[in-house]
Amino acid sequence: MFDINGGELIVLLVVAALVIGPQRLPAYAEQLGVLVRRGRDWITQARTRLDEETADLGVDWEALDPRKYDPRRIVRDALLDEPAAPARRGAAPAAGAAVPRPAPLVGPPPFDDQAT
Template sequence: MFDINGGELIVLFVVAALVIGPQRLPAYAEQLAVLVRRGREWISQARTRLDEETGDLGVDWEALDPRKYDPRRIVRDALLDEPSTARRAAASAVVGIPPAASAPLVGPAPYDDEAT
C-alpha cells in the first residue's frame, strides 16, 4: 500500500522523534497505542458480526482453496464417478435415448489418429 521497507520506516521514526521532540513523544506514542488497540477491537467486532450475520453457509472453504485445485483430479473424479440411476434415467428421457442404451461405456475412449 505505502511501499515502505524496513530501513525507510526506521528513518521515518527517527525524523518523527526529532520533529516531535522528547517531551511530547511519550504522549504521541500512547495515543498511537490507543489507536492501534481501537483498530484491533473494531476489526475483531467486524469479523464477529460478519460471522454472526452470515451464519453457517454450509460451504467447505478448505475444499475451495485454490492451492488445492488440481484439474487432473477433478476430471478423473468426474469421469470415474458412477451416475445414479435416477440421473441416468432423467438424462435418457430428455435426450430421447432408451434407458438400456444410456448405460455407461466401459473401456477407453475411441482414438482417431486422423483428427486434428
C-alpha cells in the same frame, strides 16, 4: 500499501522522533497505542458480527473451500462420460481396478482455414 521497506521505516521513525521531540513523543506514542487498540477491537467486533449474521444462512463454507478441489479430478470428470468416485489424497487405487482412458485420436488433426 505504502511500499515502505524496513530501512525506510527506521529512517522515518528517527526523523519523526527528532521533529516531535522527546517531550511530546510519549504522548504521541500513547495516542498511537490507543488508536491501534481501537482498530483491533473494531475489526474483532466486525468479524464477530459477520460470523453471527452469516451463520443463519445455512451455507456449508467447508464444502465451498477452493482448496478442496482437485483439478485432475475435474478434468477427468469432464472428459469421461460418467464421473469417477472422488479419490482421497495419497490413496492407492483398488487392486485390479481399471482406469478408463479416452480413445486415442486417429488421423490428422482437423484443419480450419478460417482460423487466424
